[in-house]
Amino acid sequence: MTEISHHIPEDILDTYRAGTLPHAFGVVVAAHLSLCDECRARQEAGDMIGGALLSRAEGAALRPDARDRIMAALDAPPPPPPIRGSGVFPAPVMAELGGRPPRWRMLGGGIRQQILSADREGSLRLLYIPPGKAVPEHGHRGLELTLVLQGSFSDSEGAFHRGDVETAHDAIDHQPVAGPGAPCICLAATDAPLRFNALVPRLLQPIFRI
């Protein structure tokens, strides 16, 4: 397996740890953590620092047993995920799929997607891109996190393989192209509708909710 070389940025990991990351992005982070020892170690180190700060805090407003209860909660093992990973899909993605395989919707050119969730804070989707095919060129009004689950893609930012995360901010215009071999399957979270450059995809956007 190719080593992971594109990780979750520190500020996003901090927000995830604080529990304030919108759902769509939280699922991408959780899925990356399930594949990446390095980020899992950073995450656990951050939790330990948080616990140490908490133990030094002089919480006058806290009930006397509050610190013990919080520390016990931090020490408690996380509950087991209710749904296990399957195939290329880690447990957090299978949970979004309700434990079932994806039900792809055709977008044309062999590209498929399934929207997993969408609300005002962001949307989460799975994308399936045949080898050598490009996702229509687009920029972003907000943040996009894309995690590769199978195959690979490359764009102006580099090459991304299974486990790699691309972090695209609104300044980036990019056109990801799937690599050779297995179709590229990726999990993408966006916090605003994508802004397509070509006229036709822009007309299709309301239909496909890209």
Ligand SMILES: [Zn+2]
């Ligand atoms: Zn990582």
